[in-house]
Amino acid sequence: MPISPVRFGVWALVHGSRAALQDPDEPYDASWARNKALVLEAERLGYDSVLVAQHTANPHNPELDQLEAWTASAAFAALTERIEIIAAIKPYLYHPVVLAKMAQQIEHISGGRFAINLVNAWNRPELERAGIGFAEHDARYAYGREWITVVDSLLRGERTRFNGEHFHIDDYLLRPADPFRSRPRIYVGGESEPARELVADKGDVWFINGQPLEDVERLIADVAARARPPAHSPLRFGLSAFVIARESDAEAERHLGHLFELAAKDTPLREQQKANTDPQAVMFRTFAQTPRVGSNGGTAAGLVGSYDTVARRIAAFHRAGIELFMLQFQPFETDMQRFAEQVAPRVRALIA
Structure with a gap:
């Protein structure tokens, strides 16, 4: 399997800190002002992508702030020049015709740097309290x-006719079409069997949640072996991971211990999040197997250690087929800069 050049991305802080919400070194801040500054700095530092997760209400506590993904992504598209902007989307929240038109517009604003991350909702109250309803796991994937x-x-500029269980589209056409490529890139998340089938059939990049290398290798082997539509290019792979990189392994482990202590203060919020979560969501069962900090697998990927240790582990994931590393940090801005200056050059030297 050919491996694409390594890319590094960051998670926008759409609902504040990623590892612990009560950190004196990183006060909770999910504001537009902070996210704007973070994305502009990520682009300056050479990061390739930013992922803007979609929640209409904060998944930890509805009283906490929550950035809106799609309006923010349109603004990022206008403010940046190089970085890829990936906006997550939960299909139940937007009709596909409306969403396709929005995505097409952001693609034009960005000059061909926009992407969709298709996720199937796991946070039950977000949909139920809006009166939308929350279908069972496999039904959500069928809808998706x-x-x-x-x-x-629609994004390909085609006259679209579709008659399914959920949607009936009668000769719809969106203009202007995409002048930069056939359509924006489609990322797909989820690790259940329906998710794997969906990404093999419809996705360009599969986002895998942070977990040990041997587990990632098995996931890649499974999905890479599946049939793809003839017109599709080979599937590519991304990994979410929380990074703690320091001068020494011992220093990194001390910071990890510090974050575990801080995260313990969030236990009531985590328990509420767990109660709101679909028990059929595979990623949460995976998360329960390994102590970690950070979301979407966090430190379970093992990117904790000295600059050289973390670089070697990233290089091993890249050899296994991971192209894009979507990274989290805490304190975010400080460690995002540290990674760009100390770890990314080491990784590129190892894989050159």
Whole structure:
């Protein structure tokens, strides 16, 4: 399997700190002002992508601030020049025709740097309290498959006709079409069997949650072996991970211990999040197997250690097929800069 050049991205802080919400060195801040500054700094430091997760309400506590993904992504597109902007989307929140038009517009604003991250909702109250309803796991993926089929066709500038269980599209056409490429890139998250089938059939990049290298290798082998539509390019792979890189392994482990202590203060909020979560969501069962800090697998990927240790582990994931590393830090801005200056050059030297 050919490996694409390594890319590094960051998670926008759409709901504040990623590892612990009560950190005196990183006060809770999910504001537009902070996220704007963070994304502009990430671009200056050479990061390749930013992922803007979508929640209409904060998944930890509805009283806490929550950045809106799609309006923020449109603004990032206008403010930046090089970085890829990936906006997550939960299909139940937008009709596919409306969403495709929004995505097409952000693609134009960005000059061809926009991407969609298709996720199927796990936070039950977000949909139920809005009166939308929360279908069971496989039904959400069936809905998402119809949804992305419509969006894909519209983004390609095609006259779209579709008759399914959920959507009936009668000769719809969106203009202006994409002048930069056939359509924006589609990332797909999720590790259940329906998710794997969906990404093999409809996705360009599979986002894998942070976990040990041997588990990632098994996931890549499984999905890479699946049939793809003839017109699709080979599937690529991304990994979410929380990074703690310091001068020495011991220093990194001390900071990890510090974050575990801080994260313990969030236990009531984590328990509430767990109660709101679909028990069929595979990623949360995976997370329970390894102590960690950070979201979407966090430190379970093992990117904790000296600059050289972390670089070697990233290089090993890259050899296994991971192209894009979507990274989290805490304190975010400080460690984002540290990674760009100390770890990224080491990784590129190892894989050159």
